[in-house]
Amino acid sequence: MLPSHWPKWTVILIGLALAVFTILLALVLEPAAQALMPWPTPTATLPALHYAAPQSRECILCHTNPETLRQTVTDAAELERLWIDPADVLSTHGRLGCVTCHRGTGGTTDLAVAHQGLVKDPTLHFEHECTLCHRNLPDEIPGDRLRTPHSSVVHGLAQGVTCSDCHGAVGHGFDPVSGQVICPMNVCMDCHKTRNLPAELQDCNACHIGPHDVAAVLSCSDCHTSTQRWNEIHLAVHPVELTGWHAQIDCFDCHDWPNFGGLRYVCSDCHKRPHDFGDDNCERCHTPEGWNK
Amino acid sequence: MQTAWGWLPAIYLFLGGMGAGALLVAAAFEFYGKRYQYEFCPTALVGATVPGPLVILGTILLIFDLGAGLREPWRIFYMFTHFSSVMTWGVWLLTLFIPVSLIYGFLEILDAFPAARQWLRTRRWLRWTAFLWNLPLRRTKRVFAGIGSVLAVGVAIYTGILLSAVGPAIPFWSTRVLPFIPIPMMPVLFLVSALSTGLVLTVDLAATLAIGPMEQRVKSLPWIHMAFIGVKTLLLGMLLITALVNGGSAAQSAREIIAGTHAVVFWVLIVLPGFIFPFVVHAYAAGLGRHSLVFGVGSGVGIVVAGLFLRYLILVSGIPAAL
Numbered sequence: 001m002l003p004s005h006w007p008k009w010t011v012i013l014i015g016l017a018l019a020v021f022t023i024l025l026a027l028v029l030e031p032a033a034q035a036l037m038p039w040p041t042p043t044a045t046l047p048a049l050h051y052a053a054p055q056s057r058e059c060i061l062c063h064t065n066p067e068t069l070r071q072t073v074t075d076a077a078e079l080e081r082l083w084i085d086p087a088d089v090l091s092t093h094g095r096l097g098c099v100t101c102h103r104g105t106g107g108t109t110d111l112a113v114a115h116q117g118l119v120k121d122p123t124l125h126f127e128h129e130c131t132l133c134h135r136n137l138p139d140e141i142p143g144d145r146l147r148t149p150h151s152s153v154v155h156g157l158a159q160g161v162t163c164s165d166c167h168g169a170v171g172h173g174f175d176p177v178s179g180q181v182i183c184p185m186n187v188c189m190d191c192h193k194t195r196n197l198p199a200e201l202q203d204c205n206a207c208h209i210g211p212h213d214v215a216a217v218l219s220c221s222d223c224h225t226s227t228q229r230w231n232e233i234h235l236a237v238h239p240v241e242l243t244g245w246h247a248q249i250d251c252f253d254c255h256d257w258p259n260f261g262g263l264r265y266v267c268s269d270c271h272k273r274p275h276d277f278g279d280d281n282c283e284r285c286h287t288p289e290g291w292n293k
Numbered sequence: 294m295q296t297a298w299g300w301l302p303a304i305y306l307f308l309g310g311m312g313a314g315a316l317l318v319a320a321a322f323e324f325y326g327k328r329y330q331y332e333f334c335p336t337a338l339v340g341a342t343v344p345g346p347l348v349i350l351g352t353i354l355l356i357f358d359l360g361a362g363l364r365e366p367w368r369i370f371y372m373f374t375h376f377s378s379v380m381t382w383g384v385w386l387l388t389l390f391i392p393v394s395l396i397y398g399f400l401e402i403l404d405a406f407p408a409a410r411q412w413l414r415t416r417r418w419l420r421w422t423a424f425l426w427n428l429p430l431r432r433t434k435r436v437f438a439g440i441g442s443v444l445a446v447g448v449a450i451y452t453g454i455l456l457s458a459v460g461p462a463i464p465f466w467s468t469r470v471l472p473f474i475p476i477p478m479m480p481v482l483f484l485v486s487a488l489s490t491g492l493v494l495t496v497d498l499a500a501t502l503a504i505g506p507m508e509q510r511v512k513s514l515p516w517i518h519m520a521f522i523g524v525k526t527l528l529l530g531m532l533l534i535t536a537l538v539n540g541g542s543a544a545q546s547a548r549e550i551i552a553g554t555h556a557v558v559f560w561v562l563i564v565l566p567g568f569i570f571p572f573v574v575h576a577y578a579a580g581l582g583r584h585s586l587v588f589g590v591g592s593g594v595g596i597v598v599a600g601l602f603l604r605y606l607i608l609v610s611g612i613p614a615a616l
Binding site for chain 1: 307308311333338339342343402406500502503504557558561562602605
């Protein structure tokens with residue numbers, strides 16, 4: 001019981017203190033209890049991820065420090081290649097630890113021993129390790145209107161293609177999922193050409209899911225002239241000549257998305273007559289160059 | 294052994310659950326009139342004022358656990374807009390719960406300490422709040438208690454939904470109530486545990502330490518505790534049995550808890566202090582109509598410590614699904 005001269009609001013502090021006390025007590029009790037029965041090493045029944053973040057400290061200390069690296073590497077380009085940005089170590093994949101993915105021997109400062117058995121591209125050698133965590137990979141990404149060959153890669157149908165071919169070094173600053181680094185189109189197309197894939201897999205539709213239901217009569221390049229921006233259009237394809245302001249506005253300012261319906265090619269489809277005289281045949285007086293022309 | 298989450302999220306889950314449970318207890322005292330039976334009601338005072346700071350502390354720990362969120366805090370704002378994600382539901386629940394519980398606590402302080410109310414009312418620099426002082430205090434407090442209760446249930450359940458949503462990757466966390474009932478166990482277990490720890494914090498610990506044993510004020514207290522212990526035992530038993538029946542890594546998790554690497558945490562730090570000892574104490578108290586201060590507080594500490602270890606155990610025993 002509280003002494004009578006203590007203010008009543010002390011009970012609020014007691015409540016907060018009890019919560020903190022509980023946490024501190026648990027933090028003390030847990031290691032004490034575990035000391036009675038230490039955790040054994042992982043058993044073979046556990047998942048096969050070669051988890052070794054705690055053994056990666058020496059790798060990180062050396063590879064994030066240019067001064068340390070310079071003791072063994074003199075070539076500037078090589079130095080830049082081997083240097084690891086400390087921020088990458090804290091990334092989602094970086095936190096798995098170097099040894100987890102690249103193997104080698106962790107927990108040692110001996111250069112030769114540390115690099116024994118090291119692999120440069122883990123996905124080339126341990127192709128199923130990514131899918132230990134990354135599961136149910138989509139074949140289509142509707143938000144970006146893209147197709148991906150995930151199923152073919154995971155099931156071994158896309159011979160010789162590994163995760164890092166598209167996703168790069170995920171533990172080293174390349175983060176395609178959050179869009180920090182946008183995967184350029186030539187990554188896909190160069191690979192498709194090099195591997196001499198069929199023509200339909202070297203076309204836009206190989207990766208892009210077109211929004212317009214016109215694929216039966218048109219190909220993407222009939223209208224689109226740029227691989228950088230969708231709204232760069234080859235105007236000659238338009239059934240009615242587009243001049244003046246009409247050549248400068250976006251397609252879907254007039255047409256319905258996505259199949260270009262809802263337009264009968266008369267001015268009054270879009271424009272409202274602001275004056276009482278005349279009729280909806282605006283072209284009798286106006287030109288597409290502007291209302292005052 | 295590789296563990297997905299460790300102490301920081303465990304403490305957050307515990308603080309979130311206990312804060313939500315404490316607010317629900319205070320709101321129950323408010324709505325059933327128990328708050329006004331005595332001149333001073335420490336249960337309502339603690340239950341209204343403590344949840345806000347507890348959940349704020351838990352949320353800070355959660356942000357610390359989000360490595361990317363610490364390095365690039367603007368990413369946290371993305372969490373408000375991804376409505377198909379369970380995380381976003383939680384972010385919104387916490388965002389709403391924290392201010393509502395703080396306001397409820399502030400109103401309870403004004404109600405419990407008229408001198409404080411008078412002091413604030415006469416401050417010159419608070420003259421612009423004059424219109425607020427005309428609001429009926431208790432009715433306004435009840436509105437916030439009501440809104441806070443709804444959000445508290447959400448926060449308590451959410452901590453379990455968060456885990457069960459990780460289900461495909463860690464099957465133990467998405468174990469169903471029963472194999473043929475498509476409701477995950479974690480939200481149910483966490484809600485009951487939140488209510489139990491909230492009740493203990495506000496009644497058995499804070500109020501008892503402030504004004505002495507509470508059996509006279511809440512005569513059914515031992516029975517309520519025994520009911521909670523019974524329900525938690527049932528739910529925990531069903532969780533372990535269902536996980537064992539499911540097989541795979543869920544069963545492996547259950548085996549590690551019952552007789553494997555986590556057995557010492559389960560039996561020594563959860564079952565003994567959080568189930569067996571309090572049940573004996575409260576059964577004894579139910580028979581006699583009273584129990585000693587030491588045993589009452591001791592069983593209370595056992596229940597809240599076991600509540601924290603329960604969340605820790607569930608987190609560390611989650612084994613990722615094997616391919």
